Amino acid sequence: MNKMVIVMLLTLFVSYLSAKENLELESLRIEFDNFITEQKYKPYAKKEKAQAKSAIEALYNQRGEVKNHAVYMARNHLKKAKLAAEAGYLDQALKETEAHLQTVNMKTLKAEAQLARMEADRAQLLIKLHAEEAERARQEKQNALELANQKASEAEMTQAELEAAQAYAKAQEKVAALAKEEADLAFAEIEALRMQLESLVAKETDAGLMMTLGDFVFDSGSANLKQAAVDNFDRVMQFISGYPGRKIRIEGHTDSTGSEDLNQKLSQKRADAVKQLLIKNGIEAERINAVGQGESHPVATNNTEAGKAKNRRVEIILLK
Amino acid sequence: MKQNMMTKPLQSLKKALLLAFLSTLIACSPPTVVEINDNTYYQLEEQVEAVKNSQVADAAPLEMKFITEKLQRAKKAKAMGEKREEARLTQQIRSDIEVARLRAKVNRMNQALLEKRDELSAARVYLQQLEAQLP
Missing domain, CATH: 1.20.5 (Single alpha-helices involved in coiled-coils or other helix-helix interfaces)
Structure with a gap:
């Protein structure tokens, strides 16, 4: 029994010595030790590490050509363990990076969504602003149009009013001018009438003193005495007043225009009108005899206007 | 007592x-060495060809160089009838293929991680720009 123990101890000692001699194996061992103590590879390739460890440990008792092969295989085991650990580490790193990327991508998506919402809100706001701007512009345009229309209308009205006023003024001016013209004419007529009346002269005839009133004292075709003639009848009254005791004969005459009967009536009416005027001026009616002679006693030809004018007359005769 | x-x-x-x-x-x-038969080499050759035609070849060129060299040696060992050598080389080549595949995988993952980090960085910048627009 003791011999057996001694043999075993010797075997162990010999193997220890032979291992000590092999520097390459030590190098491999150190490389393996360094590898398995590296923190980042600790969790990975446990199976490959165990295989490498076994292979390396087995080398201590190998010899010769077999040993070279075993060393190569052990080195390959170590390589495989390292690569497997690296792969495990990379796999983990990839997973972690992928997780980080997912997290970042999620945040990115959220940020993009938030930005998209903001963009949409902004776009909506812009649309609203544009709509309001368009509405405001439309309203302003409408207001401007209304104002322009109003101004145009006012201008038109003003123009129309102005034109109306001008027309009215012109009309008034015309009326005034006409009135003035009429007044002038009337005045001229009155003046002419007055002058004619004042220029009346008495003629001595067989029947007595006679004063002849032209037809200018009557309205045309009528027996109405003109107001001017009435107002300027002083000359006639002076003539009559000079002979207060004499009877007065008033004869009306016409031209030959128109019917004889009509002319007779017109001449009578004109004689009567003068008679009434004399009565109105204080002459006694008994002194006056008004006679219509018609067209029967012309003093001039009825073939000319001048002759006809002379024939249309009223004669006031102060009988002898 | x-x-x-x-x-x-x-x-x-x-x-x-x-x-x-x-x-x-x-x-x-x-160490346990793979058992081989007459078809082992051809199967190994097919495996190597498949790896050469995959993205692994670009991702682990050094390993592919070793694999190719060892395959030649395995072929030679097979021709010489050196079963042990062929078995060891076969085991090493298979192991090398695993290493190459793992390296390719790690390279891909590294690239993917770089791209993912770039993506994350860009996403963060974009997020910051968005957040700056928010009230």
Whole structure:
């Protein structure tokens, strides 16, 4: 029994010595030790590490050509363990990076969504602003149009009013001018009438003193005495007043225009009108005899206007 | 009683030594080498070709160089009838292929991680720009 123990101890000692001699194996061992103590590879390739460890440990008792092969295989085991650990580490790193990327991508998506919402809100706001701007512009345009229309209308009205006023003024001016013209004419007529009346002269005839009133004292075709003639009848009254005791004969005459009967009536009416005027001026009616002679006693030809004018007359005769 | 007290630690020491001895014997045993037959090389050749035609070739050129060289040696060993050498080379080539594949995988993952980090960085910048627009 003791011999057996001694043999075993010797075997162990010999193997220890032979291992000590092999520097390459030590190098491999150190490389393996360094590898398995590296923190980042600790969790990975446990199976490959165990295989490498076994292979390396087995080398201590190998010899010769077999040993070279075993060393190569052990080195390959170590390589495989390292690569497997690296792969495990990379796999983990990839997973972690992928997780980080997912997290970042999620945040990115959220940020993009938030930005998209903001963009949409902004776009909506812009649309609203544009709509309001368009509405405001439309309203302003409408207001401007209304104002322009109003101004145009006012201008038109003003123009129309102005034109109306001008027309009215012109009309008034015309009326005034006409009135003035009429007044002038009337005045001229009155003046002419007055002058004619004042220029009346008495003629001595067989029947007595006679004063002849032209037809200018009557309205045309009528027996109405003109107001001017009435107002300027002083000359006639002076003539009559000079002979207060004499009877007065008033004869009306016409031209030959128109019917004889009509002319007779017109001449009578004109004689009567003068008679009434004399009565109105204080002459006694008994002194006056008004006679219509018609067209029967012309003093001039009825073939000319001048002759006809002379024939249309009223004669006031102060009988002898 | 006293004898009992002396023999118990001795027995425990023996058990420990026995375990250590057995472990040493296991460790001293030669590494398990793959078993090969006449088709092993051709299967290995097909495997290598497949790897050469994959993205692994670009991702692990050094390993591919070793693999190609070892495949030549395996072919030679097969031709010479050196079964042990062929078996060792076959085992090494298979292991190299695994290493190459792992390296390619790590390279891809590294590239993917770089791209992912770039993406994350760009996403963060974009997020910051967005957040700056927010009230």
